[in-house]
Amino acid sequence: xxxxxxxxxxxxxxxxxxxxxxxxxRKKKAHITxxxxxxxxxxxxxxxxxxxxxxxxxxxxxxYRGHAKAKGFHFAQGALESIDREQGEIVLAPLTDSDGQVVxxxxxxxxxxxxxxxxxxxxxxxxxxxxxxxxxxxxxxQAERFHQRLLNAFLSLDERAANDxxxxxNVAIVGGGATGVELAAELYNSVQVLSAYDLTHLSKERLKVxxxxxxxxxxxALPERIANNVHQQLQQLGVDVRVNxxxxxxxxxxxxxxxxxxxxxxxVWAAGIKAPQFLAELPGLQTRRNNQLVVNSYFxxxxxxxxxLGDCCACPxxxxxxxxxxxxxAQTAHQMASRLGSNLIALNKGKPMKAFHYVDHGSLVSxxxxxxxxxxxxxxxxSMTIEGKLARLAYASLYRMHQKALHGWWRTLLLVLMxxxxxxxxxxxxxx
Numbered sequence: 001x002x003x004x005x006x007x008x009x010x011x012x013x014x015x016x017x018x019x020x021x022x023x024x025x026r027k028k029k030a031h032i033t034x035x036x037x038x039x040x041x042x043x044x045x046x047x048x049x050x051x052x053x054x055x056x057x058x059x060x061x062x063x064y065r066g067h068a069k070a071k072g073f074h075f076a077q078g079a080l081e082s083i084d085r086e087q088g089e090i091v092l093a094p095l096t097d098s099d100g101q102v103v104x105x106x107x108x109x110x111x112x113x114x115x116x117x118x119x120x121x122x123x124x125x126x127x128x129x130x131x132x133x134x135x136x137x138x139x140x141x142q143a144e145r146f147h148q149r150l151l152n153a154f155l156s157l158d159e160r161a162a163n164d165x166x167x168x169x170n171v172a173i174v175g176g177g178a179t180g181v182e183l184a185a186e187l188y189n190s191v192q193v194l195s196a197y198d199l200t201h202l203s204k205e206r207l208k209v210x211x212x213x214x215x216x217x218x219x220x221a222l223p224e225r226i227a228n229n230v231h232q233q234l235q236q237l238g239v240d241v242r243v244n245x246x247x248x249x250x251x252x253x254x255x256x257x258x259x260x261x262x263x264x265x266x267x268v269w270a271a272g273i274k275a276p277q278f279l280a281e282l283p284g285l286q287t288r289r290n291n292q293l294v295v296n297s298y299f300x301x302x303x304x305x306x307x308x309l310g311d312c313c314a315c316p317x318x319x320x321x322x323x324x325x326x327x328x329x330a331q332t333a334h335q336m337a338s339r340l341g342s343n344l345i346a347l348n349k350g351k352p353m354k355a356f357h358y359v360d361h362g363s364l365v366s367x368x369x370x371x372x373x374x375x376x377x378x379x380x381x382x383s384m385t386i387e388g389k390l391a392r393l394a395y396a397s398l399y400r401m402h403q404k405a406l407h408g409w410w411r412t413l414l415l416v417l418m419x420x421x422x423x424x425x426x427x428x429x430x431x432x
Contacts, residue, residue: 013117176213
């Protein structure tokens with residue numbers, strides 16, 4: 001029986017393992033194994049909501065082991081340590097608990113086809129002090145850590161504000177992409193909601209959010225007219241938006257922006273991404289400067305048995321554009337998982353693979369409950385700008401499409417209903 005191992009349970013990797021489990025695993029045509037260092041999955045575009053408290057990750061997390069049982073694949077918890085290409089095996093690092101005790105020793109998993117879907121991590125570009133003093137939002141754990149610090153900061157602010165009319169909380173967000181923009185808006189939603197839960201001295205005027213972007217405008221991936229609209233709406237919320245503001249370093253409680261040192265109580269770095277460093281250290285596999293594995297239009301690396309998808313790979317948008325790579329977006333990972341799933345199923349049946357063609361369906365940005373804006377269809381000659389309720393509905397549908405890929409339509413509808421009930425019974429913000 002063919003052995004297919006998928007490393008990485010993010011959006012692309014989990015959707016791929018689910019598809020293969022349904023089509024091959026259940027029918028005993030292949031043995032599918034998903035590997036991830038965590039026990040649970042949370043859709044990464046939601047992490048800014050977890051950080052701000054708008055989303056309770058405990059309610060939206062999916063357990064890999066339970067999902068694997070339901071969908072016909074297997075799950076192995078662990079972090080990839082190395083690949084033994086000669087033996088056709090991957091080596092998983094020992095798994096330890098929070099006290100450093102070994103839970104699982106180093107293990108080897110054999111593969112006939114290996115898929116690397118390990119996603120991306122924050123790129124601090126080697127700037128001094130960023131890793132030590134700024135918060136990253138690469139994982140649910142990091143988002144939860146920021147949320148706890150934010151809650152404590154709001155509690156302290158409420159106490160100080162009772163006696164100090166000038167007391168405020170300064171939050172600096174570096175990076176004017178979707179994560180930075182959406183987090184800035186969510187923070188203003190959080191402070192308004194918290195003021196209704198006995199933190200009576202809190203108000204949006206007490207929150208000072210500064211958003212720094214090194215480039216000339218926000219949201220470089222979106223059309224300029226949309227970016228300008230978002231810029232204006234953030235300013236109306238109270239965000240101090242600074243473009244052409246390159247951060248040169250960070251110390252405890254301070255960012256160095258140009259020649260100016262700016263104080264901040266909380267600092268978030270969302271200025272760029274790169275693939276994990278260990279990919280660049282895999283022998284015999286070509287990578288780019290940002291550690292992405294170079295793959296062809298069939299997602300194959302230099303080793304035809306090893307594939308890659310999602311943010312960790314540099315894949316041509318089409319065979320006719322080999323030097324134009326697919327952007328690191330959730331919709332890209334979804335499209336890649338669908339095509340690679342079909343290709344691996346075809347190989348299992350002895351049929352040829354089909355090349356990947358990326359289709360830009362547009363981009364959407366959520367400004368919390370205040371607004372949403374974006375473009376549909378992506379093509380500059382045919383794109384349509386949407387805003388308000390329609391845009392918020394389209395934005396929400398992105399997550400529902402991910403759920404549909406994992407659970408099917410019927411269970412996704414049940415999840416939507418459960419979310420509605422949960423939101424009506426629970427506080428509007430996670431308070432712990």
